[in-house]
Amino acid sequence: MNDARFLPKQAKRKRAGAIFQAVCLVSIGFSIAVLAILIVDVSRDGLRWLSWDFLSRYPSRIPARAGIKSAILGSLWMMALTAGISFPLGVGAAIYLEEYAPRNWFTRLLQTNISNLAGVPSIVYGILGLAIFVRFFGFGRSVLAGAATLALLILPVVIIASQEALKAVPNSLREASYGVGATKWQTIRYQVLPVALPGILTGTILSLSRAIGETAPLIMIGALTFIAFAPTSPMDPFTVLPIQIFNWTAKPQADFHDLAAGAIIVLLVVLLVMNAAAIVLRNRYQKRF
Amino acid sequence: MYTRKLIRVLFVAAPLALVAAGCGGGDEQAGDEAGLSGMVSIDGSSTVFPISEAMAEEFQIANPDVRVTVGISGTGGGFKKFCAGETDISNASRPIKPTEIELCAENGVEAMEIPVAWDGLTVVRNPANDWATCMTVDELARLWQPGSTIERWNQIREDWPDEEIVLYGPDTDSGTFDYFTEAIVGEEDASRDDYTASADDNVLVVGVEGDEGSIGYFGFAYYEESSDRLGAVAVDNGNGCVAPARETIENGTYAPLSRPMFIYIKPDALAKPQVRAFVEFYLNNATALVPEVGYVPLATEKYEELLGDLPAAM
Numbered sequence: 001m002n003d004a005r006f007l008p009k010q011a012k013r014k015r016a017g018a019i020f021q022a023v024c025l026v027s028i029g030f031s032i033a034v035l036a037i038l039i040v041d042v043s044r045d046g047l048r049w050l051s052w053d054f055l056s057r058y059p060s061r062i063p064a065r066a067g068i069k070s071a072i073l074g075s076l077w078m079m080a081l082t083a084g085i086s087f088p089l090g091v092g093a094a095i096y097l098e099e100y101a102p103r104n105w106f107t108r109l110l111q112t113n114i115s116n117l118a119g120v121p122s123i124v125y126g127i128l129g130l131a132i133f134v135r136f137f138g139f140g141r142s143v144l145a146g147a148a149t150l151a152l153l154i155l156p157v158v159i160i161a162s163q164e165a166l167k168a169v170p171n172s173l174r175e176a177s178y179g180v181g182a183t184k185w186q187t188i189r190y191q192v193l194p195v196a197l198p199g200i201l202t203g204t205i206l207s208l209s210r211a212i213g214e215t216a217p218l219i220m221i222g223a224l225t226f227i228a229f230a231p232t233s234p235m236d237p238f239t240v241l242p243i244q245i246f247n248w249t250a251k252p253q254a255d256f257h258d259l260a261a262g263a264i265i266v267l268l269v270v271l272l273v274m275n276a277a278a279i280v281l282r283n284r285y286q287k288r289f
Numbered sequence: 290m291y292t293r294k295l296i297r298v299l300f301v302a303a304p305l306a307l308v309a310a311g312c313g314g315g316d317e318q319a320g321d322e323a324g325l326s327g328m329v330s331i332d333g334s335s336t337v338f339p340i341s342e343a344m345a346e347e348f349q350i351a352n353p354d355v356r357v358t359v360g361i362s363g364t365g366g367g368f369k370k371f372c373a374g375e376t377d378i379s380n381a382s383r384p385i386k387p388t389e390i391e392l393c394a395e396n397g398v399e400a401m402e403i404p405v406a407w408d409g410l411t412v413v414r415n416p417a418n419d420w421a422t423c424m425t426v427d428e429l430a431r432l433w434q435p436g437s438t439i440e441r442w443n444q445i446r447e448d449w450p451d452e453e454i455v456l457y458g459p460d461t462d463s464g465t466f467d468y469f470t471e472a473i474v475g476e477e478d479a480s481r482d483d484y485t486a487s488a489d490d491n492v493l494v495v496g497v498e499g500d501e502g503s504i505g506y507f508g509f510a511y512y513e514e515s516s517d518r519l520g521a522v523a524v525d526n527g528n529g530c531v532a533p534a535r536e537t538i539e540n541g542t543y544a545p546l547s548r549p550m551f552i553y554i555k556p557d558a559l560a561k562p563q564v565r566a567f568v569e570f571y572l573n574n575a576t577a578l579v580p581e582v583g584y585v586p587l588a589t590e591k592y593e594e595l596l597g598d599l600p601a602a603m
Contacts, residue, residue, distance in 0.1 A: 226342045227359075252510050
């Protein structure tokens with residue numbers, strides 16, 4: 001500090017630092033404020049409708065009788081099937097790309113395409129799902145068709161997240177495994193995957209929480225609006241929470257707008273639980289090197 | 290060790306469960322001796338949706354083993370599915386078009402029309418607007434026709450204030466838009482396009498409510514729910530001003546903006562006992578349920594007549 005070279009413009013530099021910090025603070029404050037306004041607004045309208053009855057009743061034209069049972073069950077079916085389809089496919093693709101594929105123009109082309117697919121608007125996946133799963137494969141307007149469509153939608157993100165997790169596994173681990181005579185498959189199965197799994201799971205759960213909020217592709221493939229029974233098989237017709245919310249906000253009666261707010265709270269809670277699960281998984285299983 | 294188990298579960302059990310669930314599903318429940326069962330699938334207009342939704346709800350309370358589904362894909366979208374044989378019943382806020390009849394015929398699907406209710410398209414104004422309480426069809430046509438240059442209220446009638454007109458209306462995919470343009474402008478889908486369009490009628494309600502010089506139109510149910518915040522414009526079709534109300538819509542004096550709502554059924558589908566029972570339930574309960582969801586029922590005798598017209602059971 002005694003060196004004169006440190007002193008010039010010190011006040012100005014410190015001020016610039018303070019300004020930058022303030023800008024960052026405003027950014028985070030803005031995001032949180034928007035979320036807080038949403039939560040306060042939704043809670044004011046919706047909280048009084050939340051009850052066990054609201055969760056366990058089917059939708060109704062009479063607000064006091066209406067509930068979201070079919071929407072919740074539909075969303076759960078949807079998530080389970082979407083995870084079941086996208087997880088093995090996504091992780092399999094990531095393992096191939098990271099561990100097996102040679103580095104050449106073809107894999108680079110694949111890689112670019114996957115990154116681009118992650119940016120395709122969700123409605124496009126809806127049109128694709130309608131043509132392929134609903135019509136061509138003949139799944140009809142079933143939970144399975146919806147789940148397959150959403151699985152396609154989140155697949156690029158699952159692949160990329162899994163690849164990043166696999167990349168983060170130190171090479172020394174693989175080399176050590178080969179060194180004691182393990183095969184490539186054994187190395188992946190017993191060394192690489194267990195280490196990468198927390199990251200893979202976090203990425204998968206986060207993309208599933210995107211899928212649970214999707215409406216457009218499901219409306220496109222013909223998810224239904226009024227359903228007063230629970231799906232009992234993947235071939236059953238279904239509705240999901242976002243569609244129920246959308247339907248209620250479009251109704252003329254103000255009570256339904258409040259019911260929609262109630263359903264939004266439920267959806268937010270589900271999202272929060274999923275994101276919390278992602279954090280818990282990451283903290284519990286993550287190893288540091 | 291946890292992680293290994295986790296891997297096994299995620300990679301082996303999840304897809305297996307999927308396959309197992311897939312194989313178990315898809316069994317259509319056929320007729321049950323004790324009562325009705327099976328599926329009734331309905332799709333189509335969002336305007337008719339509330340009526341069919343109410344019917345589906347009550348019908349399933351009476352017949353818990355029948356699964357009734359109601360979708361919203363618009364009148365046109367509904368007919369596409371109906372003509373492809375994917376649905377039993379199609380909701381429609383306008384009669385079926387010749388091109389759609391053709392499409393149905395190509396797939397061997399016959400469409401039988403059943404009117405189920407009346408709706409009155411309502412022209413609404415901001416309550417602060419105390420001048421335009423009644424407009425003639427011609428004035429509305431001049432305001433809404435394509436290329437209309439009317440920007441201020443005094444361009445419609447000279448004694449109206451020199452205030453800007455702000456227009457709100459449904460988007461062009463809506464059956465309400467089709468009907469309004471046909472009835473007012475005289476040609477389907479012919480409308481000026483410099484208005485705020487929304488598929489969500491609640492957006493139109495809020496828009497007209499917040500803007501003093503505004504005018505818009507949508508279904509009667511939305512006006513009835515917001516009549517404390519909006520004013521209706523009575524329509525003069527040459528026989529004096531008639532305001533939209535349940536009576537004037539039912540007796541047809543609210544012209545030309547009273548319009549019928551339909552369901553279309555496949556006569557073949559009536560062979561399924563649950564579909565027949567549902568259609569009969571629909572007509573038997575329309576008088577009670579239609580007003581509850583904001584529409585105007587047909588005369589009770591009309592429903593009885595329609596019931597009698599259903600093709601006999603096979």
